[in-house]
Amino acid sequence: MDNPFKTLFSKISIFSGGTDSAVGIDIGSSSIKVVEIKKKNGKAMLETYGAIALGPYGALDAGRTTNLPIEKIVEAIKEVFKQSGVENTVGAFSIPVRSSLIFTVSLPIQIKETEMANIISTEARKYIPVPITEVSLDYFILPKKEDSFEDMNRETDDSNTIQKSVEKINALVVATQNDAISKYHSIARQSLLDVAFFEIEVFSSIRANFEHELSPVLLIDFGASYTKLSIVEFGMLKTYHTIDRGGEDITSSISSSLSIPFSEAEKMKKEFGLFGNPVEKSLTDIIRIHIDYIFSETNSVLIGYEKKYNRTINKVxxxxxxxxxxxxxxxxxxxxQAEIEMGHPFSKVNAPAFLSKVLETMGPEFAVALGLALRRLE
Ligand SMILES: Nc1ncnc2c1ncn2[C@@H]1O[C@H](COP(=O)(O)OP(=O)(O)OP(=O)(O)O)[C@@H](O)[C@H]1O
Ligand SMILES: [Mg+2]
Structure with missing residues (x-):
């Protein structure tokens, strides 16, 4: 998929493309993931990959979510680069979706390309709860006949937002907090890395997980702090929603319900999951409470989308x-009521055959990092 973003204020995309080697760096809330790929004979090849838990950098258990100072993140990046042998020093970084706001604006169809940036910036002020100078904007023109994107986290006012008229064109706008961008610049600088570009994590994940699906698909990113829902059509994000519940919540519940340390609970969760632990019969129920919550929230988003656009989501x-x-x-x-598929992003790169099984299981964790690296090679 092509990178859909044109840069307005060039803070997000610095330089990209035209290279033979790329490293994607996903600083998640619980761990950092890196993937390095190289282009050989026109095909992306996996060079190396690695992950490092962030918890221990904040005196916490592995699996814990963190909000670490820059120096600690830098330490972790240096360590994971060393361990995985990444050589590239120009990184493509993901930015958490919570540092951004994603919405569409409708524009008159006769707008000139040269006026687009200014008009979008003016329109965007209506949606952004902070001064426009505090964010950087990227935009992408949605195909004309498409209905517009709707940020389900926002209450939208029909009078000035969603318009389906063919007289209008819709632009998907991503506003990213400048503070977040500066923070990531500092992280890169202190890690002795140059920045290829920054990208909101959901876009990296979409690139990594999608082939050529045309009908709407729901992508669910089960992270440690949040579950992120993206409804994607023709490879483009149409609706985004965050559920404030993730893997760490599950482990914390297991830990407190069974009175065991977090590290043991994390281990038990991974070993038995919903299949159940013959010794701790309540494990399934403890996990199930969270999964039921996540899926019921997801269902509301799905129903909302299907009603609004009169389209069915057949695949998750x-x-x-x-x-x-x-x-x-x-x-x-x-x-x-949909086909369920596990993302397999590493299928997009060549890798030694003996790694194929392990890469299939690692895929979900490394999707964002790989998606970043893939964009860099485009
Ligand atoms: N085999 C497994 N079974 C159950 N949960 C697992 C398994 N492997 C990893 N997890 C969980 O996945 C979560 C980490 O996923 P991921 O690395 O995608 O999160 P993150 O990117 O750090 O978080 P976020 O995206 O919310 O910032 C942890 O909660 C971890 O316990
Ligand atoms: Mg993540």
Missing amino acids: IFTGGGALLKGLREVAASNF
Whole structure:
């Protein structure tokens, strides 16, 4: 998929493309993931990949979500680069979706290309709750006949937002907090890395997980702090929603319900998941409470979308480390009237055959990092 963004104020995309080697760096809330790829004979080849838990950098257990100072993140990046042998020093970085706001604006069809940036910037002020000088904007013109994107997290006022008229064109706008961008610049600088570009994580994940799906697909990223829902049509984001619940919440519940340390709970979650632990019979129920909550929120988003656009979502793709929870797929199959698929982003790159099984299971965790690297090679 082509990178859909044109840069307005050039803070997000610095330089990209035209290179033979790329490294994607995903600083997640619980761990950093890196993937390095190289272009050989026109095809992307996997060079190396690695992950490092952030918890221990804040005196916490692995699996804990963190909000670390820059120096600690830098330490972790240096360590994961060293461990995985990444050589590239120009990184493509993801920015958490919570540092951004995603919405569409409708524009008159006769707008000139040269006026676009200014008009979008003016329109965007209506949507952004902070001064426009505090954000950087990227935009992308949606195909004319498409209905517009709707940010489900916002209450929208029909009079000035969603318009379906063919007289209008819709632009998907991503406003990213400048503070977040500066923070990531500092992280890169202190890690002795140059920045290829920054990209909001959901776009990297979409690139990594999608092939050529045309009908609407729901992508669910099961992260440690959040579950991120993206409804994607023709490879483009149409609706985004965050559920404030993730893998760490599940582990914390197991830990407190069974009175065991977090690290043990994390281990038990990964080993048994929803399939159940013969010794701790309540494990399935403890996990199930969270999964039921996540899926019921997801259902509301799905129903909302299907009603609004009169389209059915036939496919759900799972990504993020939490997608590896045993039995999740089975529960999902009984919850959604849709085909459930596990994302397999590494299928987009060549890799030694002996790695194929492990890469298939690692895929969900590394999707964002790989998606970043893929864009850099485009
Ligand atoms: N086999 C497994 N079974 C269950 N959960 C797992 C498994 N492997 C990883 N996880 C969970 O996945 C989560 C980490 O996923 P991921 O690396 O995608 O999160 P993150 O990117 O750090 O978080 P976020 O995207 O919310 O910032 C952790 O909660 C971890 O416990
Ligand atoms: Mg993540």
